[in-house]
Amino acid sequence: MTPDDALDWRAPHETHVVSTLGVLRRGPGDPTFALAADGAVWRTTLTDEGAATMRVLQRGPDLVRVEAWGPGAGAAVALAPSMLGERDDTTGFRTGLDVLDDAHRRNAGWRVARTARVMESLVPAILEQKVITLQAHASWRRLVQKFGSAAPGPVPRPMRVVPSAGGWRAIPVWEWHRAGVDPKRAATIQRVAASAERIEEAAEFSHADAAARLTYFPGIGAWTAAEVAQRALGDPDAVSLGDYHLANYVGHALHGRDMTDDEMLDALAPWAGQRYRVIRLLMAAGLRGRPRRGARMAFVDHTGY
Structure with missing residues (x-):
């Protein structure tokens, strides 16, 4: 089916479609997101011009094909480079930790998405x-x-x-x-x-x-x-303060101990401006967080309200 609008976009840097857009998926059954057998990412969005369905396919390390259908197709295609991290320039970025710099090199195509929605x-x-x-x-x-x-x-x-x-x-x-x-x-x-x-x-x-x-x-x-800044605003520094697990994960990954939110911010201070990126690199490097010995959040049934 011929798309209503399309774009062959050459990114200004290496860009990996699946890892960049994966953060937009809300679980394996998300009705707004699908990963096809050919590797294409399908995503729906509601633009100011109307609904759109996007198909985003990797064609090279820095080449992406974007197709869109629906009344919002033109607006969706126009926002595609931003969504794929066009503004996320990591030139010269170094953490000073070998394990994280290695993770950054291995995941050079991961970019901080900016959907602007x-x-x-x-x-x-x-x-x-x-x-x-x-x-x-x-x-x-x-x-x-x-x-x-x-x-x-x-x-x-x-x-x-x-x-x-x-x-x-x-x-x-x-x-x-x-x-x-x-x-x-x-x-x-x-x-x-x-x-x-x-x-x-x-x-x-x-x-x-x-x-x-x-x-x-x-x-x-x-x-x-x-959480919004990491997806809609393209903020590489957004730290999810108050997360149930994050402070302890960062604390154990960096220093082998539990941390409060304030202690986590102190630990991440050397990377101010890139703290969300560093947290993602900790995970990409496979660094272990806190051993799961404590209580986990329980399922809370709200249907009785």
Whole structure:
């Protein structure tokens, strides 16, 4: 099926499509994301011009083919280079630690994505607040399947486009319950959806101003703002403070001990401006975090509210 718009893009640096876009996937059943047998990444998005389905295929170390279908195809293709990390220049980046610099060389094509679609990252981040990831992904999947729209184009499997801001606001209370979302998170999503235009403006702000805009809204703290910055804003420095596991992971990976958030920030201070990248490199290097001896977050059933 001939795409409505397409682009053969040569990146200014090595770019790996699957690893760069993988952070946008919300679990293996995410109805907005698919990885095809030929290696192409399929992703849906809701642009200002309308819904779009994108097919993104690696054709060389720095060459990417982008195709799109739907009324938002042109806008989606125009944003594709940003989404693939066009602005994420790591020239001269060194950590000073051999194990991390080696991980950086081995993963040179991984870039910090910038979708510039803030609500698309904000809603699932809110769903992931204070619950286990598996539970949040199930909520996201159910809500998008039921209240999103069918993806345009020749999708490799049934896919959906996220609801509009009005669509999120229109979800009745009992459907949030059925999706396992407690009243606090549901109210936060509906609150930000009511101010979606102001939320989307953050994509063009400085990283500091974007964080200030997002955390202005009740229910959005530093953790949620950082999760959005890592996907929608292309921020290589965004640290997910308040994460259930992150501080201890970084503490053990770097110094072999538990850490508080403040201690983690001190440990990451030598890499200010690139702290999110360093955390990802710790993981890419295979450095072990805290041994799993303590309690894990439990599944919390919110359907009874």
